[in-house]
Amino acid sequence: MKPSLLDALQQRTLLGDGAMGTQLMLAGLEQGNCGEAWNLIHPETVLAIQKRYADAGSDCILTNTFGGSRIMLNRHGNAGKAVAINRAAVAIAREAFGGRDGYVIGDIGPFGGLLEPYGDFSEQDVREAFSEQARALVDAGADAIIIETQTSLEELRLGIEAAREAGAPCVIGSMAYDVTRDGSTFRTMMGIDPERAAEFMQEHGAHIAALNCGTGMDMEHARQAVVRYRKVIDLPVMVQPNAGQPKLVNMKVVYDETPEEMVRGVAPLLEAGASIIGACCGSTPDHISAFRHAIDCHEKQTV
Numbered sequence: 172m173k174p175s176l177l178d179a180l181q182q183r184t185l186l187g188d189g190a191m192g193t194q195l196m197l198a199g200l201e202q203g204n205c206g207e208a209w210n211l212i213h214p215e216t217v218l219a220i221q222k223r224y225a226d227a228g229s230d231c232i233l234t235n236t237f238g239g240s241r242i243m244l245n246r247h248g249n250a251g252k253a254v255a256i257n258r259a260a261v262a263i264a265r266e267a268f269g270g271r272d273g274y275v276i277g278d279i280g281p282f283g284g285l286l287e288p289y290g291d292f293s294e295q296d297v298r299e300a301f302s303e304q305a306r307a308l309v310d311a312g313a314d315a316i317i318i319e320t321q322t323s324l325e326e327l328r329l330g331i332e333a334a335r336e337a338g339a340p341c342v343i344g345s346m347a348y349d350v351t352r353d354g355s356t357f358r359t360m361m362g363i364d365p366e367r368a369a370e371f372m373q374e375h376g377a378h379i380a381a382l383n384c385g386t387g388m389d390m391e392h393a394r395q396a397v398v399r400y401r402k403v404i405d406l407p408v409m410v411q412p413n414a415g416q417p418k419l420v421n422m423k424v425v426y427d428e429t430p431e432e433m434v435r436g437v438a439p440l441l442e443a444g445a446s447i448i449g450a451c452c453g454s455t456p457d458h459i460s461a462f463r464h465a466i467d468c469h470e471k472q473t474v
């Protein structure tokens with residue numbers, strides 16, 4: 172029988188996957204359209220992307236449900252399909268492994284607005300949306316849930332609670348940090364530093380503390396975040412940095428850090444104690460394949 176995700180992390184470092192959003196755009200999704208609806212209308216395209224990650228050696232694949240809460244889906248008139256979209260996403264990610272053991276991580280991204288009193292959404296609205304999404308992902312068989320690209324502790328808490336109440340076997344909290352203008356440190360848009368976020372995740376019952384995306388957060392900054400997390404908590408740490416900085420080329424957002432450049436950061440991340448290493452915006456199956464090789468080489472050297 173497949174060990175649980177947390178048990179597997181006791182044995183070895185796991186490889187995550189790469190970007191979904193930028194891959195969907197390459198497959199023809201237009202900016203601003205609903206990529207999550209493709210789980211229902213173009214499942215073969217989502218499957219093909221995730222299969223490439225599985226073939227590149229990913230141990231964990233995130234479901235294509237970043238904007239899969241009813242609040243986000245409502246922007247596209249798809250709120251009523253929230254449960255179907257999330258359930259389909261788990262089945263597609265599972266199928267991508269082709270019968271091999273792998274971990275499907277149900278993805279919950281930000282709800283896309285601000286909580287009262289700064290914005291229009293009550294805590295109850297967000298709690299209900301996250302609960303519905305988390306339940307659909309868990310009922311469909313996700314091995315874990317990640318609450319990702321978070322910048323505020325209030326929203327993170329609602330996500331972690333929803334995932335726990337849904338019975339998720341493993342809950343991952345993942346923050347998006349921005350490197351400060353002087354380059355000396357990094358914190359979220361809402362001013363949360365990594366130590367505070369990590370302690371908050373542990374206090375609220377997350378099983379894995381993570382970071383993803385952000386601005387200026389390259390592999391070296393991800394390594395620094397791992398070190399800073401591990402100073403204050405004893406949870407496993409997961410990282411998914413972007414493939415470099417977004418640049419605007421011909422009105423399109425491009426990420427241009429190559430697999431060769433990015434993979435140099437893998438061994439230092441392993442040495443810092445990262446337990447799951449994947450990548451976020453702009454990364455491709457080639458990046459993940461390079462990571463696979465680097466993780467395997469590192470494990471051979473340390474055995």
Ligand SMILES: [Zn+2]
Binds near residue numbers: 384385452
């Ligand atoms: Zn990203």
